[in-house]
Amino acid sequence: MDGSLDFEFEDPLLSSPVVTKKRKKVIGLDDLLSDYYKEKSKLVERESIQEKAQKAYNSDDDVNTKEASLSEVIDQCQNQMREISGEEDMSTWGMHVFGNQKVPPPLAFPGLGSCAILQSFMNNELNSLFELDSDKGDLFLEGLLANGWLSKLAFICGCVEKSMAMWTFNLMLYSPKEELRTSACEFWCAILSSKDEPVLIDWLPSYFELKGALEIYGFQSKSSFNRDSLHAGSNCGGPPQNIRSWVRFAAACSHVRNxxxxxxxxxxxxxxxxxxxxxxxxxxxxxxxxxxxCMQSLISYFTEKEWKNSCNKIAKSLACRVPKDLNCLRAVECISGYDTRSKQLRSSVAYQILLVCFDNKATDEEEVMRLLIAINVKEKGCDLFKMYIYLVLAENWLLVNQMLEHKPVINEMWGLYLRNCSCQISSTDLRSFASKVRNKASYLLQGTVTK
Structure with a gap:
């Protein structure tokens, strides 16, 4: 009864050969996986060998060529990014107004030992303590000058002799010693500004000496004016050490016209x-x-009759000489006084520079405004950097001198010009200086609406 029936031997699922076949399939799958990983490792090894061979084949010239081409691609990408982002590639204001300096005149004066101040001291009883002789007179006077006693002795004597005046003047403008040039400048400022104690000066420096000092300093005069050599970054000499004393003396001269x-x-x-x-x-x-x-002192130097004509002359001369970039804006904005003359000069300089920018095509204020309004800021070829220059110049020309209050036609044209700059340039305009022109015009337009 426990034995198998006849039909069970005929069932293929219960027969032993079936079990054997299943085991063979499991073993065969393991073998296939093992073979697969072996082939994979061989393939990776072959690729590694080929890569090493390729690297060995490449020479240094090939590497340099690839680096150069990569650098070129990077530069192109950077230039495109600048154009897209509207990055303003421009130079700031700044000029080298001094070139190579010349040899200064000698500081020693042969007749200095015979001056009255020195002789009076040598003949005094105190000289027996110092035992000063004429050969050491220059050193003695330098000591008096540095200590501030020379001006006091000049007030006591009531006179400054020619040799003493020329000696201190040259020390002020050409001495390499800071103590001497500063003391000499203090000496001249005290002598010129004296009110209660008038002093007779045998020799008084003129503008010829001041201009000659500038030439020795290497200052670019009208005749030697060269815009290329004046731009910052050019290989020019620096300012002299004595320029501070020169400026102080120029200011002192403007106070003593009477x-x-x-x-x-x-x-x-x-x-x-x-x-x-x-x-x-x-x-x-x-x-x-x-x-x-110093500028405020010089502006106050002119009489009321002289000022109007002189103001126009200064403005026209500056407009022809100043470069039409951010330097012209700096030249206008440095006239920063709040007095009436400073405002007039600032407005006049800005107006004359605008005329030169338009090649003197305009003859009056209305024509200047028409030229500004005619500029189409929507055009891709419109130079918005120049537009920014024009906008700031027009602002200083019209608003500083309050011209809009007296000429309603100019006021209307000014408002139209500001609307063109603010409304015709969209906020998505990526051109260089687009945002600056739009924001500046919008700010100024708000002021005109408020008025």
């Missing part, structure tokens, strides 16, 4: 131009306060 005839009207006009150009030199940025005070 006492001493040092400057003529035309010479004072040239000095104003020189001071404005000194503002454009980055290396003289530390003298901004001193330059401002």
């Amino acid at each position: 006492k001493f005839s040092v400057l003529s009207t035309s010479e004072a006009e040239e000095l104003v131009e020189v001071i404005i150009f000194l503002f454009l030199d980055h290396q003289l940025h530390g003298l901004a306060v001193l330059l401002y005070e």
Whole structure:
């Protein structure tokens, strides 16, 4: 009864050969996996060998060529990114107004030992203590000058002899010693500004000496003016050490018109131009306060009858000489006084520069405004950097001098020009200076609407 039935031997599922076949299939799958991984490892090994062979084949020249081509592609991408992002590739304001310096004149004067101040001291009883002789007179006077006693002795004597005046003047402008040039400048400022104790000066420096000092300093005059050599970054000499004393003396000369005839009207006009150009030199940025005070003194030098004509002359001369970039804006904005004359000069300089920018095609204020309004800021070829220059110049021309209050036609044209700049340039405009022109015009337009 426990034995198998006959039909069970005939069932293929219950027969032993079936079990054997299943075991053979499981073993065969393991073998296939093993073979697969073996082939995979061989393939990786072959690829590694081929890669090493390829690297060995490449020479150094090929590597350099690939690096050069990669660098070129990167530069192209950067240039495209600048154009897309509207990055403003421009140079800031700044000029080198001093070139190579010349040899200064000698500081020693043969007749200095015979001056009255020195002789009076040598003949005094105190000289027995110092035992001063004429050969050491220069050193003695230098000591008096450095200690501030020379000006006091000049007030006591009531006179400054020619040799003493020329000696201290040259020390002020050409001495390499800071103590001597500063003391000499203090000496001259004290002598010129004296009110209660008038002093007779046998020799008074003129504008010829001041201009000659600038030439020795290497200042670029009208005749040697070269815009390419004046731009910052060119290989030019720096400002001289004595320029601070020169500026202080120029300011002192402008205060003594009623006492001493040092400057003529035309010479004072040239000095104003020189001071404005000194503002454009980055290396003289530390003298901004001193330059401002000197400019205010020079502007106050003119009489009421002279000022209107002199103001126009200064503006026209500057407009022809200043480069039409951010330097012209700096030249306008450095005239920063709040008095009436400073505002008039600032407005006049901005107006004359605008005329030169348009090649003198305009003859009056209305024609200038028509030229500005005619500029189509929507065009891709429109130079928005120039548009920004025009906008700032027009702002200083019209608003500083309050011209809009007296000429309603100019006021309407000014508002139209601002609307063109603010509304016709979209916020998505990626051109260089597009955002600056739009924002500046929008800000100014709000002021006109408020008024």
